[in-house]
Amino acid sequence: MRHIAELPEVRAAADPHGPCIADDTVTLSNAQFHARVDAAASVLHREGVRSDDVVAVVLPNRVDLVVALFAAWRLGAAVTPVNPGLTDDDIRYQVEDSGAAVVLGESGRPAITLDITELAEHAGPVAAASSDDLALIIYTSGTTGRPKGVLLGHENLAAMCAMIIDSLGLNETDHSLLILPLFHVNGIVVSVLSPLLAGGRTTIAGKFSASGFFGTVERVRPTYFSAVPAIYAMLVAQPDGPRPDNSSLRLAICGAAPMPAELIARFEQRFGVPIVEGYGLSEGTCASTLNPVAGQRKPGTVGIPLPGQTVAIMDVGGALSAPGEPGEVVIRGANVMRGYLGRPTETAKTVVDGWLHTGDVGYFDADGYLVLVDRIKDMIIRAGENLYPKEIENALYRHPAVHEAAVVGVPDAVLGEVPVAHVVPAPQATVTVEELIEHCRVELAAFKVPAAIVLTAEMPRNPVGKIDKKQLRLSAART
Incomplete structure (x- = not known):
């Protein structure tokens, strides 16, 4: 496969009736997913979307959002996923800042919709995507001002997914349960792209419910899910009861923020599912370190660098620090973003001589595991x-x-x-x-x-x- 945009076609040719992706209302085989992507690409093409354009997608977590991703990529366009829970002003800011050619969303917003019957009518051939295309514009959470658009190319996604597949040992037997938002790179990369590229499948859960989560696990039978510490805290806080049937789960992944070792222990003791904690940034396409799946997991650390990346500690003078010495965490690799959209000065401050400066303070312990101390600004x-x-x-x-x-x-x-x-x-x-x-x-x-x-x-x-x-x-x- 030369390009990630070819994934629906490749899967459909290899196993047309095999399971691909599902949500609360629809379950698609590989052939059905491929047909929807091609049809959606034709609708976008009819709306004027061409190579190098940007498509803003304002949708909650569901299959349509993933279809839109691949449809845009099929045309050589990039996607900026927008949190549908934002205010109209914040949505307008992201749409305008990204320079989106069209906005794809639900009825009621100033956006086009991808109606299923309309898709069937507009299926047709479209132009092939290029490996040089921009893939995603992911907006940061804006903790220090207006959100910035992180530019991720298809080369970033390909490198990151290969690292995730290798580190998690994903294959055709894996089934991810997506509970993180698809406007965030973790949800897209870890729970959708990586399992699909590995030959597995994805089920997109609806709105997260701590009380109903393990009921979903028992029904869907996923092999893994990825979540943030807040979700694990909510699950641990549930009233005591019989242990749910988690036998399908081989691991759970934690990212986005450091997870206290005490919370990891509480979750694992109660539910019997190992947590693999990692660390990364949108600017690094998702993950840069991970506790080994088959090896020593060290709660309180965020694991070891992923193969293909260099993670180091740098002092204020720009020199690399010795093991055990705290300093700023810096990252190099094919996963490092192209830059911030329209912000050359901030890009130059963040990526210096190929090193992505994270703004996090950390150190490597004697075993080479990264320990995060805190954010520099905190x-x-x-x-x-x-x-x-x-x-x-x-x-x-x-x-x-x-x-x-x-x-x-x-x-x-x-x-x-x-x-x-x-x-x-x-x-x-x-x-x-x-x-x-x-x-x-x-x-x-x-x-x-x-x-x-x-x-x-x-x-x-x-x-x-x-x-x-x-x-x-x-x-x-x-x-």
């Missing part, structure tokens, strides 16, 4: 002392009554900045602020103990499911 400077919120959060997680913890820096007239912790208590647990402060005094040096702890029912989250520390800082500033 570091708190208290009276001249550097504090990393993740260290304080990990200490809080060691208290049995803590379900989730997030620490942010708050301005202080005397000390400059002090740490404030936000804590969600575990279900059915009772804990006081005083008890948690005393726990931190035992676990941490005195200057690392939070100046305040706020007990809350839930954390604010960004669209990908990460705890939104920007909102926590804003709420702290208002109090």
Whole structure:
């Protein structure tokens, strides 16, 4: 296969009646998926989409979104997936910033729709895609301003999928259950493209429900799924009951944000499914390190570099650090983005001499596993002392009554900045602020103990499911 756009055609020729992709309402064989992609490509072509154009797709997780991806690629166009839950203003920003030629979405928005009957009427041949085409424009979560469009070429996707398939040992027996949003690169690469390229299949779950999740697992029988720490926390928080039938699952993947080792242990002990934690960025097409599937998994680390990538630690002077020395995590490889759309200055600051600068502080342990310390921008400077919120959060997680913890820096007239912790208590647990402060005094040096702890029912989250520390800082500033 010369190009990922040929995947539907190749699968249909090899095994036309074999299962390919499904969601809550439709199940498609390889031949049916191929037919839909070709028909959708013809509809887009009729709407004026040509090579080098951009198609904005504003759809919830469902088969139509994956059909749209391959249809656009079939024409040599790129796709920018848009979170349908955004405000109209934010959707308009992404559509305009990406320069989208058309917007594909549900009825009710100023967008074209891909109606099934219409698809059948407009099927027809279209031009072949080029390996030089842009594939995706993925927008960052915008924690430091307006979201930036990350430019990913087909060469990035091909390299990344090959790494994922190799590292996870994916083959034709694998069946992924997609629960992450398809406007994010993890959902696209790990749960759709990689299993399909490996000869396996994908089932797209509807809106995630912690109470109904394992019922879906029992019904669908996937071999793996990928999720973020928030989802694992919600599953662990479910009321006790008989262990569900997870026998089809050989592993679960965690990414997007570091997962406390205590939460990994709680999930694995309760559900009997091993969690493989990894690390990566949209700018690196998804993943750069992963705990080995067949080898030592080290909770509290994000694993070892994926084959084909170089992951290193760099000091402030640009020199590579020795093992055990903390510094900025930097990445090289065919997975590194082409750049940010329309932002040459920011691209030049982020990719320097081929190294992708992540903005994360980390170090390699004695076994070569990457340990993330924190985000550089999240570091708190208290009276001249550097504090990393993740260290304080990990200490809080060691208290049995803590379900989730997030620490942010708050301005202080005397000390400059002090740490404030936000804590969600575990279900059915009772804990006081005083008890948690005393726990931190035992676990941490005195200057690392939070100046305040706020007990809350839930954390604010960004669209990908990460705890939104920007909102926590804003709420702290208002109090």
